[in-house]
Amino acid sequence: MRNYRFLINEQFQANSIAEDLRVQMEVNRFNDVNILSVDNRNEILVQVFELNEAAKETVETFMQDYQKGIIME
Numbered sequence: 001m002r003n004y005r006f007l008i009n010e011q012f013q014a015n016s017i018a019e020d021l022r023v024q025m026e027v028n029r030f031n032d033v034n035i036l037s038v039d040n041r042n043e044i045l046v047q048v049f050e051l052n053e054a055a056k057e058t059v060e061t062f063m064q065d066y067q068k069g070i071i072m073e
Contacts, residue, residue, distance in 0.1 A: 002056060004046045007069035014042045017066050021046070024062050030055040 008014045018037035021044065025033050033055050034047040044063075048056045063070070 002048050002050050003073040004048070004059065005071040005073070006044045006046065006063050006067045007071070008042045008044060008066055009068045010042070012042075012066050013039070014044050015039050017063075018044045021059065021062055024058065025055070028055075028058055030058065033059065 008017060014037040018035050022035050025031075025035070030052065032049045032052055034045075036045045037043070038045060046059055048059060050056075
């Protein structure tokens, strides 16, 4: 499993972006992705199973415009 911490730009709310990402993942039928917002740090935590490259790519593409940084664990 791959873990990402997306540091969200100040003009966006982590909770709102996380909900939008959940919808995007449902539309693409990726059920093996866990998404959690950390509002007090304005971060989004995402867990993607490593075998699903398409889900990983979708998350990274979606988050491009909202993040100011990413930490991969």
